[in-house]
Amino acid sequence: MTKVPSVIHWFRLDLRIHDNLALRNAINEAENRKHLLRAVYVIDPDIIKTKVGVNRLKFLLQSLQNLDENLRKLNSCLYVIRGKATEELPKLFDKWQVKFLTTQVDIDPEYVNQDVIIEKVAEEKDIFIVKRVQHTVFDVHSVLKKNNGAIPLTYQKFLSLVTDIQVKECIEITKKLSDHCKAPEKDLKGYEVPKLDEFLDESALEPCKYPGGETEALKRLHMYMAKKQWVCQFEKPNTSPNSIEPSTTVLSPYISHGCLSVKLFYHKLKEAESGSKHSQPPVSLMGQLMWREFYYTAGAGAKNFDKMVGNPVCTQIPWGKNDEHLKAWAEGRTGYPFVDAIMRQLKQEGWIHHLARHMVACFLTRGDLWISWEEGAKVFEDYLLDYDWSLNAGNWMWLSASAFFYKYFRVYSPVAFGKKTDKEGLFIRKYVPELKKYPTAFIYEPWKAPKSVQVSAGCIVGEGYPKRIVDHDKIHKENMQKMAAAYRANKEKKAIKRPRS
Structure with a gap:
């Protein structure tokens, strides 16, 4: 029997259903072509052992579990691939007869290097790729282009570059995936969302103060955005670094993992500020969000941004070692x-x-x-x-x-x-x-x-x-x-x- 070709959405830092244009593109393409849709996330056990601490690992796995639950509401599910993306995805391109791949744009060198390899393989296998900007409010490469390719070295310079850029409204995925586009349940075997005990002893961890996932992210967002006066009066220097309970939103873990759309946060802040006197950047909540965009723009334009040597924006200082x-x-x-x-x-x-x-x-x-x-x-x-x-x-x-x-x-x-x-x-x-x-x-x-x-x-x-x-x-x-x-x-x-x- 001939295998049905597949469309893949590759989740990376977009662990959500809401405002996920790349995922919607994948669903639409699967429906139009009568292909199977497979939503995948690649987890590298080696990186977990060396670069991700236990709390972040727990948050990630909770986020993946919640993503799988939300995908199932759309008549789909999440395939978690264990290994290196550059090795495992090419195998799946053949195994699943992939014709179309969607994912997001990012500037982290690890992802950029992955993309170069994956795109070369996809070109050889005649797989069409669509990449969407959905981890930042603005397309940082467009912001750099607007500044003639130069990195804005001050926050105010950055704000002047983005002040007239219109931010598109968030998109929603409302239709369930058709049964003929749903991959067979038996195909999921070996690709289930991993449990935490696969990597470490959960009993050694502190109780979870900030559970991961899109559902928790949206709940937290709506809770804070309902406090219109608090949002409008927020000034970061007036919050407390040592309060027992956080004096800020703690939405940052959800944004960094993509459980919460940064664009949705932007629009909700605009709604809260509309028609009311409110604090201004850099100290306002909107100002905090713009700091994130500022650093993303600088990171996209500077070589070796995470190092001192070879980094054009970084002062060379003879630090000691102890x-x-x-x-x-x-x-x-x-x-x-x-x-x-x-x-x-x-x-x-x-x-x-x-x-x-x-x-x-x-x-x-x-x-x-x-x-x-x-x-x-x-x-x-x-x-x-x-x-x-x-x-x-x-x-x-x-x-x-x-x-x-x-x-x-x-x-x-x-x-x-x-x-x-x-x-x-x-x-x-x-x-x-x-x-x-x-x-x-x-x-x-x-x-x-x-x-x-x-x-x-x-x-x-x-x-x-x-x-x-x-x-x-x-x-x-x-x-x-x-x-x-x-x-x-x-x-x-x-x-x-x-x-x-």
Whole structure:
């Protein structure tokens, strides 16, 4: 019996049904051609072992499970392929007689490199490919073209480029897939959505604070958008980096995985702001969304955007190397309770407030430890639920004063900054429980507590809690001098390279 040809939609960072134009294209093509539709996601076990932390893996698998449930409502299902996309997809092109492939456009080099290989194979096999921009509000390549191919190096310059671009309305998929386009159930064997215990022991994980998936994403979006006044008055600097419950939306993990359409978020924000006085970019919620677009545009235009060397937008700084300090920072053992509480929250829950990220990133790099932002970016890649290639690199360059932000003399204090929004140290008491009985006067600086107080609190610094690995008051001044020297050296280097008129 002759096999029925197939149409594939390849899910990557678009783990949703709503506003998924590439998926709708695949469904329409399958219906028009009377082909089978197969929706696939490729999961590489090797990448999971080396690049994705346990919280992000759990979030991903929950998102895939929810995606499968939502696809079944459309009379379809999700095929999860285990292995490398560049090896497994070509095999399936033959096995399933694929004639048409849809997917999304992305700028992450890993996906770009995959696309080059897959597109070459598809061309050889006469498979037609459609790629859609659906992970950003704007087509970042069009924004770069509008700027004559140059990277906008400031947020304001970026806003000037996109201010007159009309954002299309979101699309919906309303029709169920016809039975004659549904792949046989027996074909799914071996391609089911994996369970978490296939990769790790789930019992070792903390309870799930932010469950993955499109259903949860839409629920969270509608909950916050219903608070019109809150949306209009939102200003990021006025939110708290150390509140026990998040003072922001925590929609970022859903956007980064594509469980929530960033375009839908954009339109919902526009609706909430319409007809009302509201905060403005960069501090508004819309402003936060535009930061994401800014970094995506920069990432699309800059070579080696996630590295210092060979990155045209990044200042070259002679960072030091100290594996012990890096490990202490990553594990929340620096001896600075506010820094340690943030890093422990990150490791436990997979999310920390944006201003908390500012604190720990500054501490690792130019503020205290003088360790390269690339090392911090790797740790965030492992732990963050909302890890995003372009945002991760862009924010780390900003916070280390390597690009986009150059006021390196503005350093966060690991003591004073946290006190602004949590004088009692409740955040520290939750995430650094060994210090929970410390008096408020010493909760941010336990090394200052008299020995009798430490004994009474049940935790002696240097035994139950580590001593400070650096003296902030002294080291941040030394690091400022190093930054000043690095800036001078970069300026001189550019002056030498500049052609004489």
